Amino acid sequence: MSGLSETERAGCAEILKLMSNSDLLSLSDTVTNKLIVVENITEATASILSFSRNAEELLRRKKVHRDLIFKYLAKEGVAMPVNSEKHQLVKRTLELWSSGKAAVDERCRGATSDATYLKFEVGFDPQVLGQQFCQWFFQLLNSQNPSLGQQPQDWGPQHFWPDVKLCLLSRTDSEQIDEFLGAELVSRRLLALTREEHLLLSPNLEPRGLRALASPHGLVLVAVAGTIHRNAACLGVFEQIFGLIRSPLENNSWKIKFVNLKIRGQDALGDTEVTAPALTYNSSELQLLCS
Known part of the structure; x- marks a missing residue:
């Protein structure tokens, strides 16, 4: 079972879309300890979301670069200083997801x-x-x-x-x-x-x-x-x-x-x-x- 809430899962999926294919495949190997063999990007994304214990652990992975998190926050309408360190971006992202304001749905x-x-x-x-x-x-x-x-x-x-x-x-x-x-x-x-x-x-x-x-x-x-x-x-x-x-x-x-x-x-x-x-x-x- 995934340790991600529905909001966290949707947000993490958006961040994973910003990654290069090679980094995404590498991250899948890391998260699953190479126990899951994936054949494409879709399978790699699903494995990462399913086997991550929680959102913070996933965001702190080395392959999830700070620039990716910064771009995601900007897309969600969250203004952050351009010199923000990764741990600050991670903290703000988790706050966004816990507030329920992320990922505006189709009604909006x-x-x-x-x-x-x-x-x-x-x-x-x-x-x-x-x-x-x-x-x-x-x-x-x-x-x-x-x-x-x-x-x-x-x-x-x-x-x-x-x-x-x-x-x-x-x-x-x-x-x-x-x-x-x-x-x-x-x-x-x-x-x-x-x-x-x-x-x-x-x-x-x-x-x-x-x-x-x-x-x-x-x-x-x-x-x-x-x-x-x-x-x-x-x-x-x-x-x-x-x-x-x-x-x-x-x-x-x-x-x-x-x-x-x-x-x-x-x-x-x-x-x-x-x-x-x-x-x-x-x-x-x-x-x-x-x-």
Whole structure:
């Protein structure tokens, strides 16, 4: 019998997907003391999950490198300092699994059976909606990054209103503002961040990094701060504001009406804390966008 809970088993399986085939086969031999002969990656994964005594033991194995755990946490929306040691990442992963907040299920991923549209089965609490939306959105976007080695999820213009607008402000050596209009263009530009530029966006879902407001007219505003990574390097921070509106013609699923994305590179940050960035927008500024 496996010593892993259902949540731990699902989380460990996600981490194992990030491993190279050779490391995975080697880990299977280690965990089973070479008593189980496996013929493929699927069998190796099953053996590791079945014969590991507990999640902590598996995470501490040498073949489970710290970068794999870091990538997994980022995919789950957990912001960690880029210089975190492996034991810190292991501890945070175990805390995540014990809290029951990992591996957002299909109810949060989509309303339909093919998870095409965004709809949450939650009471209308803007903050809860904002947190679940960010978990869903950044998992979906980060899954397009080929360096993570995972199956890309269902990204596309169907998650946006046809007249959606993206405002992209980038501050690195200089400041650049670009605007994109329409579901197809906005979808492609955001996709390029992860698929072509190989960026990983790690949102800070703690209260200082996430805020959500609702207007009387049906618009929900979600603002989130986070860090931007490429492989193990932290490139800077971002702040992103989403405007969400229900689509009555698509089973009242939530779709994205506008996106404001502000990116600041390391050179533009100075002494700013980047490990768990906080929102710089105040409540009044957000209320103006919500009106």
